[in-house]
Structure formats: C-alpha cells, structure tokens
Amino acid sequence: MASLQEVDAILAGKYPAKAHARRVAEHILSKKSATSSTTKGIIYLEGRADALLEDTDEPVPFRQRRAFMYLSGVDDVADCALIYDLDADKLTLFIPPIDAASVIWAGLPLSEADAQTKYDVDEVLRTTELNATLAKLGAEKGEQGMIYAIADRVADKISFLEFGGKDFKVLGEVVEECRVVKDDYEIALIRKANIVSGVAHRKVLESVRKVANEYELEGVFVGECMRGGAKHQAYPCIVASGRAAATLHYVHNNKEVEGKELLLLDAGAEWKLYASDITRTFPISGKFTKRSRAIYDIVLKMQEDCTAALKEGVLWDDVHLLAHKIAIDGLLALGVLKGDKEEILKARTSTAFLPHGLGHYLGMDTHDTGGHPNYEDSDPLFRFLRVRGRLPAGSIITVEPGIYFCEFIIRPYLKNPKHAHFIDEKVLDEYWDVGGVRIEDNILITKDGTVNLTDAVKDPEELEKIISGSG
Template sequence: MSASILDGKYPAKAHCAAVAAHLLKQNSAITSGLLYLESGKSRLHEDSPFRQRRPFFYLTGCQLPDSYLTYDLSSKKLTLFIPPLDPAEVLWSGLPLSPEEAKQQFDVDEVRTTDTLTAAISPDTTVYTIAHQLSQKFPGTVNTELLHIAIDECRAIKDEYEVALIRRANEITAEAHHAVMRAIKTAKNERELMAVYLAECIKRGAPTQAYTGIFGSGRAAATLHYIKNDAPLTGLNLLLDAGAELREYASDVTRTFPINGNFTKESREIYDTVLQMQKECLDMCKPGNNWEDVHVHAHKVAIDRLLHLGILKGDKDEILAKRTSCAFLPHGLGHYLGMDTHDTGGHPNYKDEDKMFMYLRKRGPLPVGAVITVEPGIYFCEFIIRPYLNDPEHAKFINEEVLEKYWDVGGVRIEDNVLITSSGHENLTSAIKEVSEMERLINGE
C-alpha cells in the first residue's frame, strides 16, 4: 500500500487547500489574495547541505533551491516558479529541470521560470507570506502574521502520502537498527556502529538522516542528546537513537540493548520497567486522550516499578506530587513527527513552572491523523539525580544504597512512532524491542 501511494505525486494542492481553509478560519474577512513562499537558497559556499524550507516543500513537494510559489485563494491555482536555464551553471551541475518536466513531477497547476515572477503578481493583490523567508518587495498589502500559523497547524495532521513516507522511513530505520544489533558484539567503538547504521540506510535509499543519531554506550546512555559517538564500547548497554529521513519526512526510533548480548539483572529490571511504561502509554494513544495524562501515566508506572525495585521509597502519590520521579525521567514522553523530528503544531509550554511538563513538546488532546513519538525512559545520570539527593524534600524518597547498583545501567529509552487513528493508533515502527528477540539477533541465534 505505501509503495503504491508513494508512486503518485506529493499532495501539494491538497495541502494548499487545507492551509487556505485555515487562513479563512483565522480571519473570515479574507476573500481573496495570494499565498507566497520562497524556497531555500543555493548555498555554494556553506558547509551544510541544502535542505528545503519546510513550508515551501509542504505546499509544493519541490526540493529545488531558488524557487517560488504562489497560490491564488480565489482561483485555487498553484504556480511554481523555478530557475531558468543558465548556460554557465549547466557546466557545473548539468541540465536543470525544465518547466515541462517540473509540471509532470509536481502536483501544481502551472510551472513558470523565476524571471516572470514579478509580472505575475498584481500590485492590487494581498500577499500572505512568512516574514523571515521574504526577499521580494511587493507594492500591495503584505500579511506576515497568518500563513506560518496556518501551515504549522495543518502540518500536525498527516494525510496518507505523508504517513506512507514516515512508515517507509521507519522500515528502513528498523533494518538499520537490526544491523547494529548484529554488529555490536564485534564492534570496538561507537563510531563503527554509526557507520554500520548509516551504510544500511544508504543502501536502502535513505542517505539523509532526520537528526544526528545517538550511539551511546555505558553511562553515556544517560546523556539525553549524546552526540560524541566515538568512544570505545564500554559498560553494559548501547542506547541507539537514530532515524532515517525519506523525501523530507522523518522517523525517530530508539532502542536499548546489551553490548555483550545479554542483559544483566539490573539492566533487565530497568528495561522491563521502560517497556511496561511504553506499552501502557501506547494503549492510551487514542483520539481525544490528553497527552498530559499519558505522560503522567508514564511517571506513575515508573514510580510503581522503582518502588518495587527499592530505588524509590515512600508513598507513590506523594512521590508523584513532589515530582521526584523527574530525577529519573526528566524529558517529555514524546512529540509530533513529520518533516521535522520535533514537528509543528504541538503547542508546548516551555515556561511551565511544573517540571513534569516543562519539556513536554505536545500539549492537549490527540487528534486523528497526528503522528507522535512514544519514548519513555529511565536514566541514571549523576548530574540530574545528585541535586535530588542533596534536597531533603526529594532525598527521603530515594534509597541511595540501592541506587548505587544501577549507575552502570546508564539510561534506557524505547521509542516508537505512532499514528493516531479513528479507532486508536497504528504503530509505524517495526524495530524489534522484546528482550528475547533482541538477544537472539545480537547473539546470532
């Protein structure tokens, strides 16, 4: 199904129509005007590779630099403007895409060259655009307040084409994660495993990554965004957080598994805790459910399990109320996923004074069509936990003698990408996570 969907054109005109409808929702007085966006610019003298501006791609499906789009709100006509042929550029880069070829490739009504752009925009037209992506000057009215909001909100709900891209990116990512599991017993350092992972993604058609991966071994697994990825493989486990990108759409997957092929007693206890947290939170991924409630449930499961292990002590309701569990789960349960790894439309509140919610990147109910990550974790990071141990209000809930047995576990995180459906959810992530399956794969059984 995904392959057949992806054989078609990226649904640019449908996205334009949705954004236009959202504009009218924001301001019912709008009756006409022109949506206008610019692509990213050529970066011949910069080290970073070209990445298309997300709003531009969302409304065109076009990855060309130095291009423009207009969408007429009255006629619903989408026009793409691409660079004209430059003989000098052909020498270096070959023949560019022609307007005729572009019309066949992209879901647009017309393709013109950029040298006709100015003449194509009437001075009487109200232009809706994004301020920080605007290089042209227009003689008429220019509104820079509404378009970005409309695009961000529309991007939060994925259509079948976008879901197919994310699903395929997850399939490639899963195979790359499995390749790392097969290689981990013979690898000497994190760098080798990163190479194995990237090679598998490239081989399967996804040379671009959604973000810099995390290949953290031992206690480095407790660093949430560890990016050194060059240390010798030491300690008990590897935390692998890496996701391929496919045609601008991201996957975001985390697995944690034993370096020598078998979990230790303490590592298995924490892994089983996190897996239970995730499974119960996945069961709550249904339309209309509040994401804050799912996040709090992850903490409740963590508290129950850590009390059972003796790492925490005292009353579980009081531990939750005092937010002591944030010493072990300091980040949010998950975030929207799409063209950006931390995608738009989640309405986070980073100024929230409640430490349990200040890093939660999605707030409010889960809508049908959203893709969200579910990524609980338990971490034994001294820089986070020590301040809690030094605070009598929290220290009374933590058994430091038992805690000493778990520092080498480092951190455990399990992360899947989930589509919210009308009947519940669909897990788009196929990377294995059951202990028996991972240990068999690592040990070549």
C-alpha cells in the same frame, strides 16, 4: 501497519501539494473572516536559496524550507518560489532559469515539463517571470487583493506593490498547525523512513559484538540507510554506550564499547524530508544483566501501556503522567525508590529519573510543529513536554519513555530533603552503570486507537537472539 509494497504504491503518486494549499487557504480565510470580508488574495512562498559556506566555495548542505515543501512537494531543488491564487484555486511553481555556466558542473536542471510531471501543481514557470506574475495578479485583484507571505522569507527583489494588503504573520502560523494532521501520503513517507531505519537498527544489533567503538555502529546504521535509499538522517545519530546513555542528546559517539552493559541507539533516517525517530536499548554482550533487564522491563511497560492509552482526543498530559506512575511503581519494586507512591508523585521525585517529556509530534521536523509547549510551566513534571493538549486523529507522535541514571541530575535530588527520603542511595548505587534505557516508536493516532509505524525489534528475548546470532 502498511507493508513496504503498500507504502511504495502510495508514494508512486504525487506529493499532495494542491490539497495542502487548499487546506492552508481554508484555515487562513477562517482566521481572517472576523476582520475581512474579501477572499481575494494569494499565498506567496520562497524555497531555500543556494548558499556557500563562509570562506570557501563549498555549498551549505541544502535543506528545503518546510512551509515551501508543504505547499509544493519540492524537496531537493533550490531557488524556487510558488504562488497559490485563493480565488482561482491555482498553484503555480516557479523554478530557476537555466544557467549555462552551471550546466558544465552540475548538468541540466529541472525543466518546466519535468516539473509539471513530477509535482502536484497547475503551472510551472521560471523565476524570471515571478515579478511580472505578481504585478498581474495584484492589478487583477485591486485594492482588496491580499498577499500572504512569511516575514523575513521574501527576497529583496520581489515586489508586492500592486496588492492592497499584506499579511506576514498568519501564513506561517497556519502552515504549522496544518502540518500536525497528516494525510495518507505523508503517513506513507514516515512509514517508509521507519521501514528503512528498522532494517538499519537490526543491522546494528547484528554488528554490536563485532565493533570496538560507538562510531563504528553509527557507520553501520548510516550505511544501511543509504543502502536502502535514504541518503539523509532525520537528526544526528545518538550511539551511547554504558553511562553515556544517561545523556539524553549524547552526540560524541566516540567511546569504546567493551565492558559496558547497554547501548542506546537513537537514530532514524528521513524519506523525502519526512522523519523517523526510533530508539532502541540493548545489551552489548547479547545478554541483559539482571539489573539492566529490570530497568528495560519497566521502560517497555511504560511504552506499551502509554501507547495503549492513546486515541483521538486523549490529553497528552495524562499519558505523560501515566508514564511517571509506571516508572514510580517499577522503581519502588526494585528498591531504588521508597515510601508512598502518591507522595513520590506529588513531590515530583520521579523527574530525577525521567527528566524529559514522553514524546513529540513527528513530520518534516523530528520535533515537529504544533505542539504548543509551555516551558514556563511551574510544574516540573510537565515543563519539558513538547506537546500539550489533546491529540487529533492523523497526528503522528513519538512515545519514548526512559529511565536514566545521570549523576548530574540525580545527585542534587539526593541532597534535597524534599526528595532524598524517597530514594534509597545504597540501592541506587547498583544502577549507575546501567546508564539509561529509552524505547521509542512512531505512533499514528486514529479515531479509536493507534497504528505503530515502527517495526524495529524491541522484545528483549528477540534482541538477545539477534545480537547473539541465533535470531
């Protein structure tokens, strides 16, 4: 796993926008070759525009469009556009003109020279030159000229009249597929987000016995991330104590923590739009109870064994199935489940305790693109998988098994004869206060195995030492 120094050395270079543009163009042409013999054309993309919140002069928090970021590297500047000329292999970035009135409030914007130095592009122009550039390119390419853009992401003022053909479908699809396999720079961005988040996770461990409410720990985590240079979270923090941890995407973060067994912290910073996604579950008192440790050990085995099974070409469905088999074995050993393990699996009773998928692709989005889920799957074991199919080398996926004691989910199983005879309700009643346990790391798939990009502590004895102040 790359160290902070190694990561920073990679990130000292430029985001590989030109390589991404070439990759996208190659995929577009391979898709279009069956229906068209021409390679003449351009890719056109617009970044996110500045906007105001309704009924106020406050701006909407800026979040760059992912496709635009992928082909430009521009993560924090609004109202930009780009053109990639497929024939000439030329990437041009258009930045907004200087507005004298806004300089008073916001200072000087990015200059052409600064943008040329900062971004991996061939040319930088102002957006005032955009339509003239499009008209010139369209005239040069003639009737065979093709424009590739994304539907509903082209401003009304933009004209493609000179181009012979327009495709508003293939570009978005291709970008989403290309984003699955990460290059070294993207991997470094996600590793950097993990490094910063790992420090923040440890700070929460050191603080948990000193706070009264969940939101205090959210403040600790976010503050530590900002101290590390990460101003934004990849997603809203989940800080769930006690039974609240059985709610998968708990968002309240406002309950008292006193007297509860475990705290589940699902939190990760982003670094230049690239996400980390890390979950740790630990004892608030600094010491696992016997029952909470038993569940923790099952989930840790699920995570470690599933991660060990990963490499290029592995079918994600099979790894998810492995997680359920380990969960069933563990819950049988505790007496929560009873009966034959093959029959329990066949009945899908384990989905009462692990209702979500094992993980998802990670990138610019926390739940990244390219997973091809099938939420209409008739099999409840696989219905909520966000990734289906075989994993390519270079993809980054989360491995996040869990066991949850959510009454809203489990009670119907207890009333269903198909499942009820596999669950010992008397033993189950001892575990409601455990709430839920989830452990989540960010895993890079390689040809022969994996690299774990997450270094936040998860060893149970180490967790207890840090919380207790002896680690």
